[in-house]
Amino acid sequence: MDAIKVKNVVKIYKSKRKTVKALNGVSFHVRKGEFFALLGPNGAGKTTLTKILATILLPDGGEVTIMGYDVVSQADKVRRIIGWCEGENGGRSLYWRLSGIDNLKLFAALYGLNPRDAEKRIWALLKFLDLDHAAYKLVKSYSLGMKIKLMLARALIHDPEVLLLDEPTLGLDVESTIKIRRFLKTLCNEVDKTIFFTSHNMHEVEALADRIAVINKGKIIFIGTPDELKRRVEKFKIVEVTLLSNDAEEIKSKLMKMPVVRKILSFQRRENTLRFRVLVDNLYEAISDIALALKGYKIERIERALPSLEEAFLRLVFQGEAK
Amino acid sequence: MRHDEFAFVIYRNKVDTKISKLHRMAYIAWIRLKIFTGYRLRFALDILGICISVLQYLLLSLLANPQDLARLGYGTDYFAFVVWGVALARYVWDLVGMMVHWVWHEISSGTFGVIVSTTTSIKLWLMGQALFSTVWASIWFMGVILVASLVGFHPSLSIFQLIQTVFVILVMIIIHAGIGIMFTGISIYHKQVDVLVFLLAGIIEMFGGVIYPLSLLWNIPVLYYVALALPFTHGLEIIRKVAISGYSILTPPLLTHFIVLLSFVWIIPLGFKTVDYYLAKARRTGDVFSY
Numbered sequence: 321m322d323a324i325k326v327k328n329v330v331k332i333y334k335s336k337r338k339t340v341k342a343l344n345g346v347s348f349h350v351r352k353g354e355f356f357a358l359l360g361p362n363g364a365g366k367t368t369l370t371k372i373l374a375t376i377l378l379p380d381g382g383e384v385t386i387m388g389y390d391v392v393s394q395a396d397k398v399r400r401i402i403g404w405c406e407g408e409n410g411g412r413s414l415y416w417r418l419s420g421i422d423n424l425k426l427f428a429a430l431y432g433l434n435p436r437d438a439e440k441r442i443w444a445l446l447k448f449l450d451l452d453h454a455a456y457k458l459v460k461s462y463s464l465g466m467k468i469k470l471m472l473a474r475a476l477i478h479d480p481e482v483l484l485l486d487e488p489t490l491g492l493d494v495e496s497t498i499k500i501r502r503f504l505k506t507l508c509n510e511v512d513k514t515i516f517f518t519s520h521n522m523h524e525v526e527a528l529a530d531r532i533a534v535i536n537k538g539k540i541i542f543i544g545t546p547d548e549l550k551r552r553v554e555k556f557k558i559v560e561v562t563l564l565s566n567d568a569e570e571i572k573s574k575l576m577k578m579p580v581v582r583k584i585l586s587f588q589r590r591e592n593t594l595r596f597r598v599l600v601d602n603l604y605e606a607i608s609d610i611a612l613a614l615k616g617y618k619i620e621r622i623e624r625a626l627p628s629l630e631e632a633f634l635r636l637v638f639q640g641e642a643k
Numbered sequence: 644m645r646h647d648e649f650a651f652v653i654y655r656n657k658v659d660t661k662i663s664k665l666h667r668m669a670y671i672a673w674i675r676l677k678i679f680t681g682y683r684l685r686f687a688l689d690i691l692g693i694c695i696s697v698l699q700y701l702l703l704s705l706l707a708n709p710q711d712l713a714r715l716g717y718g719t720d721y722f723a724f725v726v727w728g729v730a731l732a733r734y735v736w737d738l739v740g741m742m743v744h745w746v747w748h749e750i751s752s753g754t755f756g757v758i759v760s761t762t763t764s765i766k767l768w769l770m771g772q773a774l775f776s777t778v779w780a781s782i783w784f785m786g787v788i789l790v791a792s793l794v795g796f797h798p799s800l801s802i803f804q805l806i807q808t809v810f811v812i813l814v815m816i817i818i819h820a821g822i823g824i825m826f827t828g829i830s831i832y833h834k835q836v837d838v839l840v841f842l843l844a845g846i847i848e849m850f851g852g853v854i855y856p857l858s859l860l861w862n863i864p865v866l867y868y869v870a871l872a873l874p875f876t877h878g879l880e881i882i883r884k885v886a887i888s889g890y891s892i893l894t895p896p897l898l899t900h901f902i903v904l905l906s907f908v909w910i911i912p913l914g915f916k917t918v919d920y921y922l923a924k925a926r927r928t929g930d931v932f933s934y
C-alpha cells in the first residue's frame with residue numbers, strides 16, 4: 321500500500337509583482353514503511369511540498385493523499401496520522417519560554433492524548449533522544465541540536481504513521497547529525513514508520529533513503545534508489561585543477577581545446593590561485609592529459625571531484641533533455 | 644534506552660486520544676498563563692498600570708459636578724460613575740488586547756503554524772486563548788475595583804444587584820470575546836492588527852459613555868447613534884443604573900438596553916467565520932507561517 325500519493329501537484333505563489341510556480345506537476349508515491357527522500361537545491365519546492373503534505377498549505381492543483389486520506393478535504397484525518405518537523409526554522413516553532421517537557425505536554429494535549437499515556441511517551445522519547453537531563457530546562461537555553469531533537473519528539477508524540485521531515489539535520493554538527501540519522505533509521509526499520517525526508521545534501525540522503533526523488537524548479541527530475549542515482553551521477557566525471565597563476569583566459573582556452581574535456585563547469589580565482597572544475601569523458605586519461613597540457617604551470621593539485629548537487633542536477637536535466 | 648524498549652513504549656502501546664475539548668481548552672489557557680508569567684516585567688507593569696489609571700480618574704472626578712450626575716440618574720458620586728466605566732472599558736479592552744497580543748506572539752514566533760497541523764482546530768485553540776484572556780482580564784478588573792476602593796470607591800450592592808451586575812458583565816464579556824476572535828482571525832492573514840485594538844478602545848472610551856453620561860451625547864445625535872451601535876454602551880448603561888442607582892434590569896429602559904446587548908451575540912459566529920475565512924486564505928497563499 322502507498323502511504324503517500326502525490327499526483328500532478330501544482331502550487332503557484334502569487335503576489336502583485338510576480339507569480340512563482342513553486343510546484344509544477346509533481347507526482348510520486350511513497351510506500352508504507354519506506355524511507356523516502358526528496359532531494360533538491362534551494363528554492364526547488366521541497367518545503368512547499370512538505371507543507372502541502374502537512375496540511376498547512378493548500379495545493380492549487382492535483383491530488384495528494386496520505387494513507388488514503390485527501391490532504392484538502394480530509395485534513396482532520398490526515399493530521400492524526402502525520403508528524404511534521406521543520407528543521408529550516410532552527411527551532412523557532414517551539415515555545416522557548418516553556419521547558420522541554422511542557423512543550424511536549426502541550427502538544428500531547430493538542431492531539432488529545434490522555435495525560436497518563438502522554439507522560440509515558442514523553443519520557444520514552446526524551447530518554448531515547450538523550451534529552452531527559454534537560455527536560456525541565458527552558459527551551460531558550462537549549463542548543464540547536466537539542467531543539468531539533470525536541471521538535472522530532474514533538475512530531476512523534478501522537479504516534480503518527482507518517483513522518484514529514486523538512487531538512488531536520490540542517491545546521492547540526494556531525495555528531496548530532498549521525499545521532500538523528502540513526503534515530504530516524506530506527507523509526508523506519510524497527511517501528512515501521514513511513515518517513516518523508518527532504519534534504520539538499522545528496523551524500524546524506526544516499527546513506528539513509530530507500531528511494532530518492534530529485535526535484536528541481538518545481539519538477540521531479542529523477543526517482544529511484546540511491547544506487548540508481550549514484551550510477552547516474554557517477555557517469556558524471558569531474559576533475560578539479562588548482563594552480564598558481566593569473567592567466568585565467570589562457571588556461572581556459574588550453575583546457576577547452578583538449579578533446580577529453582567536455583565542459584568547464586566552474587572557475588574560481590582566489591588571490592593568485594585558480595581553480596577549475598572540468599567535466600571529462602575519461603577520468604584517468606583526463607588527469608594525465610591535463611597535467612601534460614598545463615606543463616610549465618605551477619600545478620598544486622589535480623584530482624577527481626565528486627559532483628555537487630547542482631552539478632548532478634545539470635547531468636540529470638541534461639539526460640532528461642537528451643531523451 | 645534500548646531500541647526494543649523504546650519500540651515497546653512508543654509503538655506497541657497504542658495511544659489513547661480521549662481527552663475532551665474542554666480539557667484541551669483549559670490546558671491551552673493554562674500554558675498561556677505559564678508563558679505569560681515567565682515575562683516578569685510585563686507582569687509587574689500591568690499591576691502598575693492598574694494603579695495609575697485609577698488615580699487618573701480619581702483626579703478627574705474631583706472636577707465633576709455632582710448635581711448634574713444626580714439629575715441624570717447616576718447618583719452624586721462621579722468617582723463611582725467613572726470607576727465602573729473605566730473598570731469595564733479596561734475589562735473588555737484587556738480581554739481583546741490580550742487575545743490579539745498572544746495570538747500575534749504565536750504567529751510571529753512560528754508556533755501557530757505547527758498548531759494548525761495538529762488535530763486541535765484553530766477555533767478550539769482560540770477559545771482556549773479567549774478563556775485565558777477572560778481570566779486574566781477578570782483579575783485586572785478586580786484589581787481596578789480593589790485599588791479604587793482603597794481611594795474612596797465603596798459600592799454597596801445587595802445580592803440582587805450583584806447577581807444582575809455579574810450576569811450583565813458575563814454577557815458583555817462573551818460578546819467581546821467574539822470580537823477578540825474576529826480580530827485574531829484577521830491577524831492570521833493580515834498579521835499586525837494591534838491598531839484594531841486601539842481603535843476599539845478609543846471608540847469605546849469616546850462613545851461608550853466611559854467618562855461622561857451617555858445622554859450628554861444626545862446633543863450631537865450622530866455620536867449618539869454611534870454609541871448605540873456598540874454593545875459596550877448598553878452593557879455599561881445597565882450596570883451603572885443597577886449597581887449605583889439600584890434600578891432593576893426589568894425596568895423598561897434597562898430591559899431595552901439588555902435586549903439590544905443580547906442581540907449582539909451574532910458577533911460570535913461572525914468571529915468564527917472570520918477565522919475560517921482567513922485561515923483558508925493563509926493556507927492558500929502560504930502565509931500561515933509568515934509574519
Ligand SMILES: Nc1ncnc2c1ncn2[C@@H]1O[C@H](COP(=O)(O)OP(=O)(O)OP(=O)(O)O)[C@@H](O)[C@H]1O
Nearest residue numbers: 333340342361362363364365366367368369520929
Ligand atoms: N510564501 C511564499 N510566497 C511566495 N513565494 C514563495 C513562498 N514560499 C516559497 N516561495 C517560493 O517558492 C519556491 C520554492 O520554495 P521552497 O521553500 O519550497 O524551496 P525549498 O526547496 O524548500 O528550498 P530550501 O532548500 O531553500 O529550503 C521558491 O522560489 C520560493 O521563493
Ligand SMILES: [Mg+2]
Nearest residue numbers: 366367368408
Ligand atoms: Mg526548504
